[in-house]
Amino acid sequence: MSAAKPRPIPRLRIVLGADAALGPGKADLLEGIVETGSISAAGRRLKMSYRRAWSLVDELNNLFAEPLVVAEKGGSRGGGAHLTETGEAVLATYRRMEEIARAGMRKELDALGKLAARRR
Secondary structure (H helix, E strand, O other): OOOOOOOOOOOOOEEEEOOEEEOHHHHHHHHHHHHHOOHHHHHHHOOOOHHHHHHHHHHHHHHOOOOOEEEEOOOOOOOEEEEOHHHHHHHHHHHHHHHHHHHHHHHHHHHHHHHOOOOO
């Protein structure tokens, strides 16, 4: 039995400035914060160091007019993090853009998939 060939998928990266971009990694981190309520837990899910996760959140917060993520200090309740309304809007917009890109390239992605060499 042969394994099915994986379908090619586009990876969307939106350049917002000279050294600023929003791509799949940052979007996955935002989604992880929504799901876990924690920047460090979201980073661990993505096999990202604590420092890297916090650095990306800081970068995201500085990319937009309003912060995307708000972190609450620890303490007896343990702290946590959540997306702001702006953060939710940015994540939802990015995910819609990904879907639009996939839909718009479906025919070309299928053609590319047929031309791709099979790896063993």
